[in-house]
Amino acid sequence: MLFNMFITFFKVGAFTIGGGYAMIPIIQREIVEKKKWIEEDEFLDAIAVSQGSPGPVAVNLSILVGYRLKGLKGALTCCLGTILPSFLIILLIATVFFQFRNNPIVERVFIGIRPAVVALIASAVYQLAKKSKFDYNKYIISIAALLILVFFNISPIYLILIGGIGSILYYKGKDKSSKD
Amino acid sequence: MSSLIKLFLSFFKIGLFSFGGGYAMLPLIKKEIIEVHGWLTNAEFIDIIAISEMTPGPIAINSATFLGYRISGILGSVVSTIAVVLPSFIIMSLIFHFVNKFKDSPYSDWFFRGIRPIVLGLIASAAVSVAMDAFVDIKSVLITLGIFYIVTFKRLNLIIAIIIAGIMGVIFY
Numbered sequence: 001m002l003f004n005m006f007i008t009f010f011k012v013g014a015f016t017i018g019g020g021y022a023m024i025p026i027i028q029r030e031i032v033e034k035k036k037w038i039e040e041d042e043f044l045d046a047i048a049v050s051q052g053s054p055g056p057v058a059v060n061l062s063i064l065v066g067y068r069l070k071g072l073k074g075a076l077t078c079c080l081g082t083i084l085p086s087f088l089i090i091l092l093i094a095t096v097f098f099q100f101r102n103n104p105i106v107e108r109v110f111i112g113i114r115p116a117v118v119a120l121i122a123s124a125v126y127q128l129a130k131k132s133k134f135d136y137n138k139y140i141i142s143i144a145a146l147l148i149l150v151f152f153n154i155s156p157i158y159l160i161l162i163g164g165i166g167s168i169l170y171y172k173g174k175d176k177s178s179k180d
Numbered sequence: 181m182s183s184l185i186k187l188f189l190s191f192f193k194i195g196l197f198s199f200g201g202g203y204a205m206l207p208l209i210k211k212e213i214i215e216v217h218g219w220l221t222n223a224e225f226i227d228i229i230a231i232s233e234m235t236p237g238p239i240a241i242n243s244a245t246f247l248g249y250r251i252s253g254i255l256g257s258v259v260s261t262i263a264v265v266l267p268s269f270i271i272m273s274l275i276f277h278f279v280n281k282f283k284d285s286p287y288s289d290w291f292f293r294g295i296r297p298i299v300l301g302l303i304a305s306a307a308v309s310v311a312m313d314a315f316v317d318i319k320s321v322l323i324t325l326g327i328f329y330i331v332t333f334k335r336l337n338l339i340i341a342i343i344i345a346g347i348m349g350v351i352f353y
């Protein structure tokens with residue numbers, strides 16, 4: 001069973017390009033539909049927890065599924081299966097990349113690719129903003145966070161902590177006043 | 181040895197505070213790897229993002245492996261990859277064992293409501309900081325606009341978009 005779990009997550013890790021979110025439907029197909037290791041409801045809960053926690057969502061999800069199936073051993077197995085393909089492929093590329101990086105043609109390729117990276121990130125911002133359905137105040141918080149990060153030398157860690165803790169205080173206050 | 185410990189601590193921090201997927205962790209990686217430790221140049225960092233995007237797996241794992249290798253060879257890549265995953269492992273273990281308590285608590289819901297707008301700001305700031313190095317002339321701005329349009333509105337595959345941009349780089353420069 002452990003070996004089977006390892007192979008399944010290794011396959012997921014090896015064949016999903018485009019980041020952690022692209023892995024979710026593929027994990028679902030393998031684990032819920034084909035292998036029937038977990039019920040659909042339980043899987044959806046696991047996705048919610050994985051998205052809400054820090055760290056790569058696909059890694060979080062594989063750890064939770066692993067725990068559910070075979071405890072700590074299962075969690076280690078599934079986690080290793082998910083990250084090993086990325087690790088091996090990147091190691092292979094990295095060994096080659098730093099030898100060719102100063103080749104003039106490779107340099108020109110990357111001068112063209114860098115603006116595309118801007119476009120990909122901007123596109124993610126656009127789609128997230130569209131999906132998020134934030135109210136006016138939340139967009140102001142987003143813009144403030146953006147400006148602070150661009151113009152001041154502040155670690156993003158502080159912004160996340162301030163945002164999270166501030167929000168807890170705000171909603172707790174609201175909760176209290178609505179009960180009074 | 182001490183550089184491996186620094187590498188471990190940096191990526192542990194990155195793993196622990198990366199909410200909201202791969203792009204949201206870019207400002208934190210930049211802060212730790214470029215600004216605090218000076219381990220990479222901005223251009224190298226952007227190239228690594230592009231390569232991470234084109235290869236399978238989560239961007240966090242890819243960039244940790246790549247940066248670790250760049251900084252301390254194979255041992256570095258092992259250390260940084262383990263470090264970036266370890267917080268996930270610890271947190272998922274806690275959640276698995278105490279899951280009911282988490283579900284009943286409104287605090288985690290309130291916490292995440294607060295950080296969602298911050299995460300959007302973080303990702304936008306990643307776009308701005310990459311742009312500062314990627315925009316070398318008007319041609320590079322045009323590449324950004326063109327790729328943004330076909331990726332966002334024509335739903336073009338990201339890998340094909342990056343390949344097209346690379347070809348434009350060879351033609352234009």
